[in-house]
Amino acid sequence: MMRATVTLKTGALILVALVAAGCSRGSDVTIPTSPDAGYSGAGGLAGLDGVGTAGLGGGTLPGTSISDRVLFAVDQSTLSAEAIGVLNAQVGWLTQNPGSPVLIEGHADERGTGEYNMALGSSRASAVRNHMVSQGIPDGRISIITYGRERPVATCPEESCFAQNRRAVTVVTGGPGA
Amino acid sequence: MVDRLRRSLAIGVPAALALRPFATAAQAPLRIEITEGVIEPMPFAAPGFVPDGGAATDVAARITQVVIDDLVGTGLFREVPRSAHIARVSSFDAPVAFADWKAINAQALITGAVGVSGDRAQVRFRLWDVFAQAPLGEGLQFDGSTASWRRLAHKVADQVYARLTGETGYFDSRVAFVAASGPKQARRKQIGIMDYDGANPVMLTDGSALVLTPRIAADARRVLFTSYASGAPKVMMLEGGGRARTVISDASGMTFAPRFSPNGARVVYSRSVGTGADLFVSDIGGGGQVQLTRGSSINTAPAFSPDGNRVVFESDRGGTQQLYVMSAAGGEASRISFGDGRYATPVWSPRGDMIAFTKIAGGRFHIGVMRQDGSGEKLLTGSYIDEGPTWAPNGRVLMFFRESPGAGGGPQIYSVDITGRNLRRVPTGGFASDPSWSGLLS
Numbered sequence: 094m095m096r097a098t099v100t101l102k103t104g105a106l107i108l109v110a111l112v113a114a115g116c117s118r119g120s121d122v123t124i125p126t127s128p129d130a131g132y133s134g135a136g137g138l139a140g141l142d143g144v145g146t147a148g149l150g151g152g153t154l155p156g157t158s159i160s161d162r163v164l165f166a167v168d169q170s171t172l173s174a175e176a177i178g179v180l181n182a183q184v185g186w187l188t189q190n191p192g193s194p195v196l197i198e199g200h201a202d203e204r205g206t207g208e209y210n211m212a213l214g215s216s217r218a219s220a221v222r223n224h225m226v227s228q229g230i231p232d233g234r235i236s237i238i239t240y241g242r243e244r245p246v247a248t249c250p251e252e253s254c255f256a257q258n259r260r261a262v263t264v265v266t267g268g269p270g271a
Numbered sequence: 272m273v274d275r276l277r278r279s280l281a282i283g284v285p286a287a288l289a290l291r292p293f294a295t296a297a298q299a300p301l302r303i304e305i306t307e308g309v310i311e312p313m314p315f316a317a318p319g320f321v322p323d324g325g326a327a328t329d330v331a332a333r334i335t336q337v338v339i340d341d342l343v344g345t346g347l348f349r350e351v352p353r354s355a356h357i358a359r360v361s362s363f364d365a366p367v368a369f370a371d372w373k374a375i376n377a378q379a380l381i382t383g384a385v386g387v388s389g390d391r392a393q394v395r396f397r398l399w400d401v402f403a404q405a406p407l408g409e410g411l412q413f414d415g416s417t418a419s420w421r422r423l424a425h426k427v428a429d430q431v432y433a434r435l436t437g438e439t440g441y442f443d444s445r446v447a448f449v450a451a452s453g454p455k456q457a458r459r460k461q462i463g464i465m466d467y468d469g470a471n472p473v474m475l476t477d478g479s480a481l482v483l484t485p486r487i488a489a490d491a492r493r494v495l496f497t498s499y500a501s502g503a504p505k506v507m508m509l510e511g512g513g514r515a516r517t518v519i520s521d522a523s524g525m526t527f528a529p530r531f532s533p534n535g536a537r538v539v540y541s542r543s544v545g546t547g548a549d550l551f552v553s554d555i556g557g558g559g560q561v562q563l564t565r566g567s568s569i570n571t572a573p574a575f576s577p578d579g580n581r582v583v584f585e586s587d588r589g590g591t592q593q594l595y596v597m598s599a600a601g602g603e604a605s606r607i608s609f610g611d612g613r614y615a616t617p618v619w620s621p622r623g624d625m626i627a628f629t630k631i632a633g634g635r636f637h638i639g640v641m642r643q644d645g646s647g648e649k650l651l652t653g654s655y656i657d658e659g660p661t662w663a664p665n666g667r668v669l670m671f672f673r674e675s676p677g678a679g680g681g682p683q684i685y686s687v688d689i690t691g692r693n694l695r696r697v698p699t700g701g702f703a704s705d706p707s708w709s710g711l712l713s
Binding site: 168170203204205206207208209211212213215216219220223238239240241243244245246248249250 | 455456457458481483484497502503504525527528541543545546547548569571572585587591592613615616629631634655656658659674676677678680705
């Protein structure tokens with residue numbers, strides 16, 4: 094009868110609580126410290142512990158009627174003529190209100206896989222930033238973030254909702270009325 | 272509190288037991304083949320493992336049931352229930368009444384015994400080919416802590432499975448996943464880890480930061496994932512020794528979709544670059560970074576081959592998401608997907624023979640497999656969203672998540688074997704997605 098003396102240990106992962114630490118990145122921009130900190134109700138997104146407005150119509154820049162978002166075609170990050178019109182209006186306001194840092198959030202609909210949607214959200218935010226920079230907004234004023242398909246504004250399983258989720262939202266952080 | 276997860280999982284190397292000499296009939300070995308054809312599950316019996324003393328009674332019954340559940344859960348075995356048993360096994364070393372088991376058509380018989388002393392438990396078992404009236408392989412004994420009784424049961428079931436199928440088992444393994452709660456517009460997500468059957472779930476993060484795509488190391492000791500804890504998505508790692516930490520030394524930019532190399536020393540991941548995303552490989556800890564792709568397209572969801580030499584990934588460089596393979600040291604990529612639709616989330620089987628993927632075609636998502644050169648594509652599932660396959664340690668079963676549509680919908684984790692059979696839900700407490708399957712634990 095054979096009896097081995099080796100004892101094998103198997104480790105286990107230890108529970109950790111992630112500390113959400115705010116940190117500045119590069120320029121004077123403050124990155125939101127939680128996934129919802131940047132929203133401040135714009136677009137009617139629900140917070141972690143509350144229910145926001147329906148927000149189907151989307152939000153506006155503070156104290157204006159300028160739309161804070163542009164929409165995209167499926168799997169695309171190119172800016173339509175309508176999107177460029179909206180962004181140019183945003184650029185106008187940003188130029189007149191130069192103090193506030195700007196965060197562009199890129200989002201995607203749920204009809205694609207997770208990792209691709211992360212990249213697509215980033216691509217959309219990047220396209221918006223590129224346009225704003227080309228219109229004179231200083232590059233260092235704008236930061237971008239992707240949320241992939243993680244933060245839809247509309248949840249019905251129809252194109253009417255998917256289209257609203259394929260968006261880039263301009264968030265004015267730290268400015269008046271934000 | 273933080274030690275809640277730490278379990279003393281010292282499992283002794285199995286010891287062979289002395290066997291009674293039996294005449295072995297010259298006959299085909301008892302075997303169930305995992306093939307493309309229609310499977311008739313093999314009937315087996317597992318009378319309750321005999322407890323050595325009263326302290327072991329409860330554990331013995333529970334271990335027996337987990338062994339049964341593991342085997343039945345594969346879809347390859349059917350239990351002849353206790354109510355049908357003629358013989359009773361009251362002693363592990365008593366002679367087997369083969370005629371009684373043959374009479375109820377139990378082709379395989381598992382006998383066992385369990386002993387408990389203090390916080391240590393010990394399981395021994397034998398597997399019998401009933402019609403040949405002979406043992407199938409050696410009797411073995413496993414030792415471990417009583418708290419890890421499930422692992423002892425999985426070890427037994429892995430042995431039985433291996434002997435009856437000719438394949439290695441997969442039951443003693445862990446799965447990392449995302450537990451989700453709250454409204455669909457603002458899900459609260461946590462990284463969890465559980466046994467492959469959904470038992471022993473533990474949360475590894477507290478939900479205060481959005482977390483995505485956990486990827487467990489083969490030995491289950493570390494988990495790579497994407498976290499928004501610092502504000503932007505970054506690849507981070509949880510390990511047994513301490514807190515979550517970033518693994519990529521270059522602090523700028525958004526990184527996501529990480530995976531370990533097979534030996535756990537490197538990580539491949541995706542980083543947003545301009546309007547695209549590129550693949551990078553670096554050492555855990557950040558050094559030795561190699562950029563694998565360049566250009567303006569989206570390259571993401573990379574995964575190593577089991578020998579660590581190649582990477583399979585998805586790219587839209589050709590217009591739509593397709594699968595490509597390239598050397599992990601850099602160079603040209605070859606496309607391997609050619610069907611109608613979009614291909615994503617590729618993962619290489621631990622056996623090296625197949626790549627599983629998500630395919631989107633005709634408005635539906637499918638889990639599929641193909642050979643590593645792209646041939647032999649076969650779709651195994653389909654629904655509104657079926658996504659994110661992960662391989663069992665033996666390369667014969669996949670887990671993935673399925674999401675139901677609408678505001679009230681949400682993800683659940685399922686498993687299916689590579690022939691498309693035996694689709695089953697993995698029980699989790701609430702919404703769960705993004706499963707990542709470890710290797711077989713030792």
